[in-house]
Amino acid sequence: KAGVTQTPRYLIKTRGQQVTLSCSPISGHRSVSWYQQTPGQGLQFLFEYFSETQRNKGNFPGRFSGRQFSNSRSEMNVSTLELGDSALYLCASSFTGDEQFFGPGTRLTVL
Amino acid sequence: GQQLNQSPQSMFIQEGEDVSMNCTSSSIFNTWLWYKQDPGEGPVLLIALYKAGELTSNGRLTAQFGITRKDSFLNISASIPSDVGIYFCAGRAGANSKLTFGKGITLSVRP
Numbered sequence A: 001k002a003g004v005t006q007t008p009r010y011l012i013k014t015r016g017q018q019v020t021l022s023c024s025p026i027s028g029h030r031s032v033s034w035y036q037q038t039p040g041q042g043l044q045f046l047f048e049y050f051s052e053t054q055r056n057k058g059n060f061p062g063r064f065s066g067r068q069f070s071n072s073r074s075e076m077n078v079s080t081l082e083l084g085d086s087a088l089y090l091c092a093s094s095f096t097g098d099e100q101f102f103g104p105g106t107r108l109t110v111l
Numbered sequence B: 001g002q003q004l005n006q007s008p009q010s011m012f013i014q015e016g017e018d019v020s021m022n023c024t025s026s027s028i029f030n031t032w033l034w035y036k037q038d039p040g041e042g043p044v045l046l047i048a049l050y051k052a053g054e055l056t057s058n059g060r061l062t063a064q065f066g067i068t069r070k071d072s073f074l075n076i077s078a079s080i081p082s083d084v085g086i087y088f089c090a091g092r093a094g095a096n097s098k099l100t101f102g103k104g105i106t107l108s109v110r111p
Helices: none
Strands: A005-007 A010-013 A019-024 A031-038 A042-050 A053-057 A064-068 A074-078 A087-094 A106-110 B004-006 B010-014 B019-025 B031-037 B044-049 B055-058 B061-065 B071-076 B085-092 B099-101 B105-110
Touching: A005 A087, A010 A019, A019 A087, A019 A106, A031 A074, A042 A064, A042 A074, A042 B099, A074 A087, B004 B085, B010 B019, B019 B085, B031 B061, B031 B071, B044 B055, B044 B061, B044 B071, B071 B085
Parallel strands: A010 A106, B010 B105
Antiparallel strands: A005 A019, A019 A074, A031 A042, A031 A087, A042 A053, A064 A074, A087 A106, B004 B019, B019 B071, B031 B044, B031 B085, B055 B061, B061 B071, B085 B099, B085 B105
16 A cells, blocks of 8 residues: 655745645545644644535644545645744644554755 | 653763663653764654553664653664664654653764
């Protein structure tokens, strides 16, 4: 079975721009969660989608949004980028939401 | 909100030694997971625990789901250099709850 894939792997943007990250879950998995990881802050939960519905949401501003498609693929969007948005963005898929399997992440740098 | 506590932030051990890590919470969790993250990669699931008191092994790794459901332990026996990485615990309170992560422990193994 193919693992979780995330595209792109690396991204450089400037302040004020917007960005869309993509995640393809493991085949058959209906839950996709997104996390932001920065040094010293660990894994900060952004949101979880299950069967195209947002099931849980973290404490991030409205600039961070996401969606899930009928094939379970998910995208997250960050608008009006700030320097502090530089981070590793991780996507994880799960059949039920328990055992989550992570992709390699997208490294976003905001200049 | 729910928080998982992992300490210390870093651990240094000699190759061949055993090491134990614990993860505590003020809330009850129904699922406990342990992950390992290597630099530049997404976290990899090591062990999943679903029942209070459960003891599960994966090679040299053994994890336990605490009886109170507020803690979990991970033990690595006979450490080797490739055990180096960040170890995260994660817990889930219920079927529709998000997965909550600890801040991780960075393990260094001296040859």
